[in-house]
Amino acid sequence: GFRCGIVGLPNVGKSTLFNALTRTAAAQAANYPFCTIEPNTGEVAVPDKRLDQIAGIAKSKEIVPTRISFVDIAGLVRGASKGEGLGNQFLANIREVDAVVHVLRCFEDDDITHVEGRIDPVADAETVETELMLSDLESLERRLLQTRKRAASKDKESMAVLPVMEQATTLLQDGKPVRVMLKDIAPEDLVILKGLNLLTSKPVLYVCNVAEGDAATGNEHTKAVEAMAAEQGARTVVISAAIEAEVAQLPDADAREFLSDLGLEEPGLDRLIREGYGLLNLITYFTAGPKETRAWTVRKGAKAPEAAGVIHTDFERGFIRAQTIAFKDFVELGGEVAARDAGKARDEGKEYVVQDGDVMLFKFNV
Numbered sequence: 001g002f003r004c005g006i007v008g009l010p011n012v013g014k015s016t017l018f019n020a021l022t023r024t025a026a027a028q029a030a031n032y033p034f035c036t037i038e039p040n041t042g043e044v045a046v047p048d049k050r051l052d053q054i055a056g057i058a059k060s061k062e063i064v065p066t067r068i069s070f071v072d073i074a075g076l077v078r079g080a081s082k083g084e085g086l087g088n089q090f091l092a093n094i095r096e097v098d099a100v101v102h103v104l105r106c107f108e109d110d111d112i113t114h115v116e117g118r119i120d121p122v123a124d125a126e127t128v129e130t131e132l133m134l135s136d137l138e139s140l141e142r143r144l145l146q147t148r149k150r151a152a153s154k155d156k157e158s159m160a161v162l163p164v165m166e167q168a169t170t171l172l173q174d175g176k177p178v179r180v181m182l183k184d185i186a187p188e189d190l191v192i193l194k195g196l197n198l199l200t201s202k203p204v205l206y207v208c209n210v211a212e213g214d215a216a217t218g219n220e221h222t223k224a225v226e227a228m229a230a231e232q233g234a235r236t237v238v239i240s241a242a243i244e245a246e247v248a249q250l251p252d253a254d255a256r257e258f259l260s261d262l263g264l265e266e267p268g269l270d271r272l273i274r275e276g277y278g279l280l281n282l283i284t285y286f287t288a289g290p291k292e293t294r295a296w297t298v299r300k301g302a303k304a305p306e307a308a309g310v311i312h313t314d315f316e317r318g319f320i321r322a323q324t325i326a327f328k329d330f331v332e333l334g335g336e337v338a339a340r341d342a343g344k345a346r347d348e349g350k351e352y353v354v355q356d357g358d359v360m361l362f363k364f365n366v
């Protein structure tokens with residue numbers, strides 16, 4: 001599955017947030033109770049209002065949301081790239097996730113020690129980013145010599161990889177994260193960059209952890225983080241981990257009332273999960289029938305057979321075609337039969353690129 005790693009300095013609220021995520025109603029939705037895959041990894045259901053709409057029309061008995069995983073990655077301190085704290089372990093953990101959720105302390109509380117002795121989330125973000133950049137630079141410099149040699153002796157793979165490595169190295173030497181390259185990268189270079197598995201090439205989402213009273217409005221610290229994120233083309237979620245931890249334990253109705261008293265429309269965790277999903281560059285397609293309406297995850301750009309393979313490898317191997325109805329048509333026309341009568345149920349083949357919200361039915365050989 002797809003995994004977001006929760007990182008940040010000590011005492012910023014990572015564990016509080018992680019625990020809230022894994023306790024929330026969304027995590028325990030439908031048939032998928034939160035499950036611990038391994039210590040510090042939890043799966044959560046991705047909230048999606050379209051599921052209820054489709055299930056209502058298809059008269060489905062059950063609703064099954066799709067899921068993503070969050071990993072609580074503790075242990076980052078200044079000097080991690082030099083092996084301080086749990087430095088190396090921490091960096092190895094980040095290497096294994098698909099995207100980074102970076103928690104920043106935006107709450108004042110004299111009882112909770114800040115490792116740097118002051119509240120300054122932008123400086124904290126830079127501290128963490130610097131460790132990741134140093135680690136990337138070191139790993140690239142280690143590999144560059146070898147790759148240059150091989151490229152000089154006309155090794156095809158090295159010749160393709162070298163310019164990407166060099167561009168990444170230049171960015172890091174200028175003090176910039178490798179993700180800056182993602183803005184206008186050629187698809188073949190993106191594959192190469194992914195293969196390098198650099199820490200700062202992973203997409204990042206900044207989570208501003210604020211005091212209860214600031215959850216609806218944000219504060220001066222969150223504004224500073226938002227400005228920094230905007231410069232990087234990254235997104236920000238303002239959340240109060242303390243509120244989320246409380247809400248996650250309440251029954252639905254009580255949770256809604258509690259949130260509305262605080263001026264909030266939905267749990268911050270729902271926003272966080274959706275943003276995390278977007279960060280991973282994923283889209284959702286649906287299957288719908290009397291038994292269940294279910295959401296499935298594929299990466300953006302996936303073709304129909306790959307989407308079928310998410311359900312079962314046999315579906316991919318024996319793929320013939322996919323009856324495909326756009327979500328909007330499914331809802332506006334009132335279901336599969338009506339969509340078919342209106343000519344809105346398309347028969348798509350192997351080359352079809354799946355669109356977010358497609359309601360699909362696969363035909364396959366066994």
Ligand code: GDP
Nearest residue numbers: 010011012013014015016107109112210241242
């Ligand atoms: P981690 O080290 O980043 O995992 O941080 P923790 O989640 O363990 O939190 C460190 C301390 O800060 C704990 O005592 C939390 O109860 C407290 N804390 C976390 N979030 C908030 C918050 O939003 N407001 C306040 N006042 N305290 C918080």
